[in-house]
Amino acid sequence: MLSARAVTKRYGSTLALNGATFDLDAGRVLAVVGANGAGKSTLIKSIVGLMRFDGQILVDGIDVARDGRGARRRIGYLAQNPAFHQDLSVRETAIFYARLRGAPEEAAREAVEHVGLGEHAEKLVGALSGGMRQRLGLAVAQLGDPALYVLDEPGTGLDVAARLELRDFIRAQRARGKSVLLSTHWLEDVPATADEVLVLDRGRVTFHGPSADFVVSNAVRSRLFLRLNGHTDDAIPLIQHAAGHEVARSGEWISVTCPTDGKTKVFETLLENGIVILDFRVEEATTASTDGTGGQS
Amino acid sequence: MTATMAIFGKELRDAVRSRWLVAFALTFALVALALAVVQEQGSVGAQGFNRTTASLINLCLLLVPLLALILGASAIAGERDRGTLGTLLSQPLSSADLLIGKYLGLTVAVWAAVVLGFGAAGLLVALVSPVTDFGHYLLFVVLSGALASAMLSIGMLISVLSEGRSKALAIAVLTWFALVLFYNLVAIGFALSVASSGEMLLVSTLLNPVETVRILAVLSLEPDLHVLGPLGAYLYVEFGPALSAVILGVALLAWAGVPLTAAAAIFRKQDA
Numbered sequence: 360m361l362s363a364r365a366v367t368k369r370y371g372s373t374l375a376l377n378g379a380t381f382d383l384d385a386g387r388v389l390a391v392v393g394a395n396g397a398g399k400s401t402l403i404k405s406i407v408g409l410m411r412f413d414g415q416i417l418v419d420g421i422d423v424a425r426d427g428r429g430a431r432r433r434i435g436y437l438a439q440n441p442a443f444h445q446d447l448s449v450r451e452t453a454i455f456y457a458r459l460r461g462a463p464e465e466a467a468r469e470a471v472e473h474v475g476l477g478e479h480a481e482k483l484v485g486a487l488s489g490g491m492r493q494r495l496g497l498a499v500a501q502l503g504d505p506a507l508y509v510l511d512e513p514g515t516g517l518d519v520a521a522r523l524e525l526r527d528f529i530r531a532q533r534a535r536g537k538s539v540l541l542s543t544h545w546l547e548d549v550p551a552t553a554d555e556v557l558v559l560d561r562g563r564v565t566f567h568g569p570s571a572d573f574v575v576s577n578a579v580r581s582r583l584f585l586r587l588n589g590h591t592d593d594a595i596p597l598i599q600h601a602a603g604h605e606v607a608r609s610g611e612w613i614s615v616t617c618p619t620d621g622k623t624k625v626f627e628t629l630l631e632n633g634i635v636i637l638d639f640r641v642e643e644a645t646t647a648s649t650d651g652t653g654g655q656s
Numbered sequence: 657m658t659a660t661m662a663i664f665g666k667e668l669r670d671a672v673r674s675r676w677l678v679a680f681a682l683t684f685a686l687v688a689l690a691l692a693v694v695q696e697q698g699s700v701g702a703q704g705f706n707r708t709t710a711s712l713i714n715l716c717l718l719l720v721p722l723l724a725l726i727l728g729a730s731a732i733a734g735e736r737d738r739g740t741l742g743t744l745l746s747q748p749l750s751s752a753d754l755l756i757g758k759y760l761g762l763t764v765a766v767w768a769a770v771v772l773g774f775g776a777a778g779l780l781v782a783l784v785s786p787v788t789d790f791g792h793y794l795l796f797v798v799l800s801g802a803l804a805s806a807m808l809s810i811g812m813l814i815s816v817l818s819e820g821r822s823k824a825l826a827i828a829v830l831t832w833f834a835l836v837l838f839y840n841l842v843a844i845g846f847a848l849s850v851a852s853s854g855e856m857l858l859v860s861t862l863l864n865p866v867e868t869v870r871i872l873a874v875l876s877l878e879p880d881l882h883v884l885g886p887l888g889a890y891l892y893v894e895f896g897p898a899l900s901a902v903i904l905g906v907a908l909l910a911w912a913g914v915p916l917t918a919a920a921a922i923f924r925k926q927d928a
Contacts, residue, residue, distance in 0.1 A: 404927075409927065433748075438742060442739030445738070459663075461748070499743075
């Protein structure tokens with residue numbers, strides 16, 4: 360579905376991408392990870408045709424540099440901070456982009472409903488929160504039923520619930536045989552969403568392989584997502600005091616990052632204090648290091 | 657083509673929503689009407705349209721280029737400022753599709769504003785003055801639209817070359833000053849002192865779409881050598897009115913096409 364060969368991009372004397380080469384098959388999810396400035400966004404913008412580059416990128420066999428329009432017809436792109444015309448409503452925006460993509464207006468309405476913006480359809484884009492704009496970006500990316508989704512830091516600005524929905528969206532696309540390439544600096548996202556990992560370091564691909572090989576080094580960590588019975592404010596200091604875990608609140612959810620063997624302590628602390636857990640989700644975390652057994656460096 | 661039409665439709669809708677174009681059309685209509693009424697009071701005989709048209713030449717040569725340059729300069733640079741350029745170009749359309757869609761949308765919008773403004777005034781003038789020179793009036797509306805098309809094309813080139821909207825607008829206003837206010841002095845001075853020749857006068861005329869339209873308008877109304885000015889007078893004497901009109905018309909078409917083509921070529925090579 361996606362093939363990159365020796366993709367190189369220079370900004371003056373700075374080499375932002377240095378010969379990136381990889382393939383992504385249909386129905387697979389590839390996470391591109393790396394620090395800020397590693398070249399993730401440059402790679403993604405090159406795939407989408409927003410940047411000129413040396414080398415070759417093929418999307419479904421179509422050369423991005425030669426037939427950008429044809430390649431982009433097969434790509435659903437979500438930018439890190441999606442920007443839309445602020446004076447258009449959500450509905451007008453979706454219809455406008457549906458026209459650009461040659462999709463029927465009905466598809467625009469369905470996409471808006473699908474991302475949960477149906478009741479905000481008449482709201483102006485300028486009045487949307489960052490998370491809602493991200494949802495609108497996801498709706499636009501779905502128009503025309505693209506075969507490849509390219510998502511640049513899709514979790515940015517989303518609350519916990521929206522992040523979980525995003526993961527469900529990615530899994531659903533994979534189940535439909537679509538390919539997904541996403542960039543992230545949340546390493547915890549990798550095992551939860553990706554089949555493969557591509558690590559970029561200062562423009563170079565330092566690892567590409569199955570996410571199973573992208574394993575923990577010496578800091579095994581998990582992340583718990585918890586929805587409690589209205590005692591969230593009480594729970595946060597309790598968890599922090601009990602085990603010194605990192606706790607963050609996002610809407611009605613809290614996330615707790617802790618050593619893998621410290622998960623039970625969190626549950627014990629909450630139950631001992633009479634706090635009922637309405638819902639929870641656990642994700643195993645990784646670090647950027649790999650075991651070097653399955654990937655190509 | 658679908659994508660170009662979508663961009664075209666959006667530009668047109670934005671223009672309809674925009675207060676600028678409505679204000680422009682109203683201003684033109686009101687000023688045209690005021691000029692017609694004033695001149696009707698002082699006129700002898702039925703020559704309302706001809707007098708109104710002649711009086712509107714200078715107003716048109718000031719306002720139409722300014723409006724078109726500003727709209728053109730905002731077209732791409734504004735999207736760049738808002739961050740929407742990347743969103744647009746990540747869709748299945750080429751940079752040329754975007755540029756042409758915007759140009760066509762803005763051109764139709766400005767033509768509509770010019771036609772509405774002058775049209776409304778023309779109807780009112782016809783009520784107070786017997787119609788004798790309606791053809792000239794219509795020709796002048798067409799010339800105004802053609803001038804807008806040329807200046808939009810230059811504005812689009814400015815827009816593509818500018819990093820942001822404020823920079824593009826500054827360059828557009830400077831361009832307007834240069835073409836509308838200072839050009840004649842500089843061009844004539846250069847043609848007569850540095851490279852004193854008829855060819856230089858001709859080139860000087862064709863290098864400015866505002867001057868091109870001014871001479872075309874005067875040629876169609878009253879080919880008086882004093883009114884034509886030195887550049888127009890040279891053309892008139894050298895080529896006659898018909899050939900001069902053809903040369904100027906071709907130059908105007910080139911002004912509408914060449915900057916836009918250059919903008920498309922540059923835009924295609926830029927990173928979004």
